[in-house]
Amino acid sequence: MTQKIETALAGIRYPSVPEGLYEPIAYTLSAGGKRLRPTLLLMAYGLYRDDVEFALPAAIALETYHNHTLLHDDLMDQADVRRGRPTVHRRWDANTAILSGDEMLILAFRHMLRQPVADQGRKDELLRLFADTMQEICEGQQFDMNFESREDVSEAEYIEMIRLKTSVLLACALKAGALIAGAPVRDTQLLYQFGEKVGLAFQLQDDYLDCYGDPAVFGKEIGGDIRCGKKTYMLISALGRADGRQREILLSRNVEHVLSCYDELGIPALCREKIDTIYGEARQAYDALPLPLSRKRALWEYAESMMNRKK
Amino acid sequence: MTQKIETALAGIRYPSVPEGLYEPIAYTLSAGGKRLRPTLLLMAYGLYRDDVEFALPAAIALETYHNHTLLHDDLMDQADVRRGRPTVHRRWDANTAILSGDEMLILAFRHMLRQPVADQGRKDELLRLFADTMQEICEGQQFDMNFESREDVSEAEYIEMIRLKTSVLLACALKAGALIAGAPVRDTQLLYQFGEKVGLAFQLQDDYLDCYGDPAVFGKEIGGDIRCGKKTYMLISALGRADGRQREILLSRNVEHVLSCYDELGIPALCREKIDTIYGEARQAYDALPLPLSRKRALWEYAESMMNRKK
Incomplete structure (x- = not known):
């Protein structure tokens, strides 16, 4: 392909x-x-x-x-x-x-x-x-720029931003392909949902792997997002749960300190759970697609490879 | 309207x-x-x-x-x-x-x-x-940017640049309006040609009026283009005819000296002739439009007002 x-x-x-x-x-x-x-x-x-x-x-x-x-x-x-x-x-x-x-x-x-x-x-x-x-992607980019100067971004706002900035184009790609082929309307909707959820899970996974990935597999040094103070799902959910002392650590950009603060606040499990939930929703949309497995299996395998679950 | x-x-x-x-x-x-x-x-x-x-x-x-x-x-x-x-x-x-x-x-x-x-x-x-x-407009803008750092721009290159940067959008506007209304193909082509020629004449007129316009009518100070060294039709056609001494004057950005050099080289008449030729071509396209005068007269009058011929 x-x-x-x-x-x-x-x-x-x-x-x-x-x-x-x-x-x-x-x-x-x-x-x-x-x-x-x-x-x-x-x-x-x-x-x-x-x-x-x-x-x-x-x-x-x-x-x-x-x-x-x-x-x-x-x-x-x-x-x-x-x-x-x-x-x-x-x-x-x-x-x-x-x-x-x-x-x-x-x-x-x-x-x-x-x-x-x-x-x-x-x-x-x-x-x-x-x-x-x-x-939508222009709007997502603007929200992303706005978030750089804000410290009170909520998880919901962050999810909506990455949906706009990243997911809708994957969703559009899948829906467009089906539409061009003359697929039934419901299929095009399911593929859109599938793309949207895979896109969200993919972006959250990217945030997660920046902290907990195997550098050899992930291809980047661990903690890059922390060092440059990037607002990731990890940081935003941690800030939402932090007390004054923890807040200071989270904003310190010190990889070791921030990671142990994430552990204190149970952020890794929370993030994995969020990814699994959303990826599960992607799977539901995929399962609902009324096509034989032999036809659609490659699509799921591609999603798995995007999620770094196979290498 | x-x-x-x-x-x-x-x-x-x-x-x-x-x-x-x-x-x-x-x-x-x-x-x-x-x-x-x-x-x-x-x-x-x-x-x-x-x-x-x-x-x-x-x-x-x-x-x-x-x-x-x-x-x-x-x-x-x-x-x-x-x-x-x-x-x-x-x-x-x-x-x-x-x-x-x-x-x-x-x-x-x-x-x-x-x-x-x-x-x-x-x-x-x-x-x-x-x-x-x-x-085409993107291309026109790029040519315009390229011309800023060139002193050997030919008249033909300049005309093509303003055609792309200015005229095609006027031509597109006219053709689009006719197309939307379901006009015959030949009419849409004539309107496109009319817009293209009016756009060129309009831009050349703008260059001309910067040197020879009545400031009260034109609404700008005379010689603005000369002072900032803008490559206009006047300057390009003068440079193409200048000897070494005249070339130096033309690049001096001194309004009085440049204008008298234009006179020496017969640029005002040349420019007027060019405008008249192109505007005449616009008129031909307009005349060929198979519509009653009562229907199409307003369009010509609008072109005339664009050309600052009425105020």
Whole structure:
């Protein structure tokens, strides 16, 4: 699946001029990554039809859109590196990042426009789904920025933020794939729910593994989020339960102290429980999908691999 | 017409949260301006049908998109003021300008999606026209940025840049209005050509009036473009004809000296001729429109008012 996506991305011919506009786009889209969103879209399409190439324009639309958000987020965060290479605003400049990022949003829209759908009457639904999702992601990004300067973010607010910032695009990918294939309405809804829950569980798992993962498997040093004071599910739920002394420790950014404070407050178990609950809801949506196991099993296995449960 | 547009813009209810995302958008869209693009769209629609409110979603889409470009252009240019008020990146900050600008592009897309068309089979054509136009405008903006650091820009390159940056959106507005109304294909093409030529003539006229306009009518001080070294049609065509001594004067940014050098080189007549030729082409497209004068006269009068020929 990933190979089909890489081939399609590599096959896009951008106009040769103006170079300053299209070079950073080709640079960004050739940097690899897991291609999670287009893969989910093609997998959902593949639940109903075998000619997965049919859904490639929409898959490319989602990947182009996702990379647009990374490009502009990196500029807003002043991040230097993305996937082992200088970010666009470092390799070129801020104005290039702004304009090439805008162009990627337009290109994403164009890719989605050229996506045929099995049932032509549902093209509008596909485009609206995409537009709604992009708007939600902008809102999620704004909430994330707002939370940086707040210390009273509630767990519910945090969950809603990551739902908007991360989950809805996975949900959109799955629903879009099914919609393009002409799947029944209820299936598209179940796949949306499945994607939403997997996305939440995935993000919470990421927060959890930053503290309790095996660095060899997780691929990052333990405690990175703590050191940079990032508001994660762990930190937010701990702050909500802390007394004055513990609060001070939690905000100290000292990995060892913060981790033992998490233990004191029972945060690891609480976080695991939350992940398991949400992942269980994803499983329910998956189980309710009225498709033979032989057809749908690969989707669950992909979710498992996303959750780092297999390596 | 403008009243209908202002009412529609004022009637948009943005989500109340996140404030940081939607406040700058409402701020930007309430700042007034000529509302040229939505007006042209409604006028083109009005050539064929009387219920102009029908085309308001598309009109609002174009105005929202246009303001997205202004917001991001102001950030790239580090401009402090727009329509007598602080620009978004000054009143808020750069990150707000980036994200709210992105959201405006998405909102523009959403407005266009909810636009019904008289002939449902042509909805795709409307969306593709919009997407193509947005991509061309990005390219125009990039060429404009490239030209700032070049002294060998040719007249043809300059004309192509302003066609992309300015004209295609006026052309798109007119074609979109006609398309929504179900106009014959040839009419939509003629309206596109008309908009493209009027847009070019309008921009060249703007360059001309900066040097030779009546400040009382033009509303700006004479020579502003010369003082800031802006590459206008006047400067580019003068540089193309200048010897070494004249070249030095032209790059001096001294209004009086540059203007007399323009006179030496016959630039004012050359520029007027170019404007007249292009405006004549706009007139040809207008004349070819197979509609009764009583129906189409208002469109020509609007073009005349844009060209500052009436005040």
